[in-house]
Amino acid sequence: YQWRKCQRLPKGPTPLPLIGNFHQFIYYGIKLGSAVAVYHEFEKTYGKVFTIWMGPLPSVYISDYDVAHESHIKRANIFSTRFAHGTTNYIREGRGIIAANGDFWQDHRRFALTTLRNFGLGRNLMEEKIMEEYNYRISDYKRTHLKNGAIEIHAGTFFDLLVGSIINQLLISERFEQGDQEFEKIKTSLALSLENFGIIDIFFPTAILDSPLMKWRQKKIFEPFDFIYEVSKRNLTKRMEAVKSGDHVIEDGGRDFVDAYILKIQKDENSGAPSTFNLETMIIDVFDLWQAGQETTSTTLTWAFCCLLNHPNVVKKLRAELMKLTGGNRHVGLNDRADTPYLNAVCNEVQRIASILNINLFRKIEQDTEIAGQPLASGCVVTTQMSMLHTDVEVYKNPTEFRPERFLENNTLEKKLIPFGIGKRSCPGESLARAELYLILSNVILDVEIEAVGSIPKILTSNPFGLLRRPPSYDIRFKPLKV
Numbered sequence: 001y002q003w004r005k006c007q008r009l010p011k012g013p014t015p016l017p018l019i020g021n022f023h024q025f026i027y028y029g030i031k032l033g034s035a036v037a038v039y040h041e042f043e044k045t046y047g048k049v050f051t052i053w054m055g056p057l058p059s060v061y062i063s064d065y066d067v068a069h070e071s072h073i074k075r076a077n078i079f080s081t082r083f084a085h086g087t088t089n090y091i092r093e094g095r096g097i098i099a100a101n102g103d104f105w106q107d108h109r110r111f112a113l114t115t116l117r118n119f120g121l122g123r124n125l126m127e128e129k130i131m132e133e134y135n136y137r138i139s140d141y142k143r144t145h146l147k148n149g150a151i152e153i154h155a156g157t158f159f160d161l162l163v164g165s166i167i168n169q170l171l172i173s174e175r176f177e178q179g180d181q182e183f184e185k186i187k188t189s190l191a192l193s194l195e196n197f198g199i200i201d202i203f204f205p206t207a208i209l210d211s212p213l214m215k216w217r218q219k220k221i222f223e224p225f226d227f228i229y230e231v232s233k234r235n236l237t238k239r240m241e242a243v244k245s246g247d248h249v250i251e252d253g254g255r256d257f258v259d260a261y262i263l264k265i266q267k268d269e270n271s272g273a274p275s276t277f278n279l280e281t282m283i284i285d286v287f288d289l290w291q292a293g294q295e296t297t298s299t300t301l302t303w304a305f306c307c308l309l310n311h312p313n314v315v316k317k318l319r320a321e322l323m324k325l326t327g328g329n330r331h332v333g334l335n336d337r338a339d340t341p342y343l344n345a346v347c348n349e350v351q352r353i354a355s356i357l358n359i360n361l362f363r364k365i366e367q368d369t370e371i372a373g374q375p376l377a378s379g380c381v382v383t384t385q386m387s388m389l390h391t392d393v394e395v396y397k398n399p400t401e402f403r404p405e406r407f408l409e410n411n412t413l414e415k416k417l418i419p420f421g422i423g424k425r426s427c428p429g430e431s432l433a434r435a436e437l438y439l440i441l442s443n444v445i446l447d448v449e450i451e452a453v454g455s456i457p458k459i460l461t462s463n464p465f466g467l468l469r470r471p472p473s474y475d476i477r478f479k480p481l482k483v
C-alpha cells in the first residue's frame with residue numbers, strides 16, 4: 001500500500017511501514033540540530049517539493065515561492081482545507097477559525113475579519129489602540145522597574161503583557177496588569193506546553209492524544225488550552241448575562257469584538273435563520289483569536305529586540321532615519337510607512353530571521369491532483385514551509401545573518417517573504433501584527449537607548465524542533481536617550 005501510494009506523491013526519503021520517516025528524521029535531527037536543517041537536507045536530494053511520511057500519513061512540503069503561489073493562490077479551491085488533527089483540534093472540534101472548514105470556517109473567518117476591520121484593523125484607530133497600550137506599559141514599568149534612571153525588564157514578559165493587552169482590548173476591552181495571576185498561569189503553562197509540543201501533537205488523532213494512554217503528557221500539553229478556554233468561557237458568559245440583565249448596554253455596533261458577536265447572535269436569532277453564531281462558538285472564536293494573536297506577535301517582537309541588541313549599527317541607522325522623519329518631536333505612525341524604507345527593511349528582516357513557525361499549519365488534499373509536475377494523491381497533507389523558504393540560500397545569501405539591507409538591495413525579496421502564510425488560509429491578523437511590529441519597534445528605538453542586561457542573547461532558538469520557534473529569554477534595559 002505504502003509503495004503504491006509513494007508512486008502518486010512527490011519524491012522523498014523511503015518510508016518504513018507504520019513509522020514512515022521518523023527514523024530518518026531523528027537521525028538527521030541529532031546530526032544537524034534543527035527541524036529546518038533536516039528539511040533542507042531532504043530538499044538537497046529531492047528538490048523543493050518533497051514528501052515526508054509522518055507515521056502512516058504522507059505530508060508534502062513546499063519550499064519554493066512560485067510553487068506555493070501556483071498551488072495556494074491559483075488553485076486555492078484544492079489547497080484551502082485545513083488539516084486539523086491532534087492538538088490543533090483539541091477543544092475546537094472543527095469550530096473556530098484555525099481548525100474549521102467549509103461554510104463554518106468561511107462564515108466565522110469573514111465575521112472576524114469584518115469585525116476587526118470595523119474596529120480599526122489597518123486604520124488609524126488601530127494605531128491609537130496600540131500606542132495607548134505601549135505608552136501605558138512603558139509608564140507602568142517606569143513606576144515598578146526603574147533602576148538608575150533606566151527600565152530593566154524581561155523582554156518576553158514585557159511583550160507578552162503589551163501584545164496580550166492589545167488583543168484583549170480589541171476582543172473584550174480589558175488590559176492585563178503586571179502580576180495578574182491568570183495571565184501568569186496562562187503564560188507559564190503555555191511555555192511548558194510549547195516546550196513539550198512535538199510532531200505527534202500535529203499528526204496523532206485528537207482522540208488518541210486525549211485518551212488515558214497519553215495521560216502522562218496531557219497535563220503539560222493541554223493545560224494552557226483548558227485554562228484559556230475556561231477563562232474565555234467565564235468572561236464571555238458574564239458579558240452575555242450582563243447584556244441580558246441590562247447592566248451592559250451595547251451601543252453603535254458595540255465597543256469590542258464580543259459586543260459585535262453578541263449583536264450578531266441576536267440578529268440571527270431574530271431572523272430565525274439557521275446560524276452557527278452562539279455563546280459556545282463565540283468562546284471558541286475568541287479562544288482562537290487570542291491565542292493566534294498573542295504568542296505569535298510577542299515572540300516576533302522578542303526576536304526583533306534580540307536581533308537589534310546584536311546589531312547596534314542597525315539601531316544607529318534606524319534611529320537616524322526616524323529622527324530625520326520626526327525631528328524627535330512626535331511618535332512614528334502608520335502613515336509614515338512610505339517614508340521609512342530602512343524601518344520597513346528591518347521589520348522584514350526580523351520576520352525572516354524569526355520565522356516563528358518551524359512547522360507551518362497543514363492543509364488536507366481531498367482529490368488527486370498535481371503540484372510542480374509531480375502527482376499528489378488524495379489523503380495527503382501539504383504545507384508551504386516558510387521556515388525553509390526564509391532560509392533558502394538561493395534567495396537569501398547567508399540566511400542566518402541579520403542584515404536588513406538585503407531588502408533594500410533587492411526589491412524582489414519582499415514578495416517572497418510570507419511570514420503570514422499564503423492563500424485563503426493565510427493569517428487574518430496580518431495587518432494587526434504588522435502594525436504592532438512597526439509601531440512598537442520604531443517607537444522604542446525613537447524613545448530609548450536599548451542595552452542587554454548581562455550578556456547579549458544569541459540569535460538562536462531554545463527549541464529547534466518545536467512547533468513555535470521560540471526566541472531566547474533575556475532581560476533588556478531601556479535607557480533615556482542621549483541627545
Ligand code: HEM
Nearest residue numbers: 097098292293296297300361420421422425426427429433
Ligand atoms: C507576527 C504575528 C503573526 C504571525 C507570524 C502569524 C502567522 C500565521 C500563519 C503562518 C498562519 C497559518 C497560515 C496557513 O495556514 O498557511 C496563521 C493563521 C492564523 N492567524 Fe496568524 N500570525 C500572526 C498574528 C496573528 C494575529 C495578531 C491574529 C489575530 C488577530 C492571528 C490570527 C490567525 C488565525 C485566526 C489564523 C487561522 C486562519 C485560518 O485558518 O483561516 N494571527 N497566522
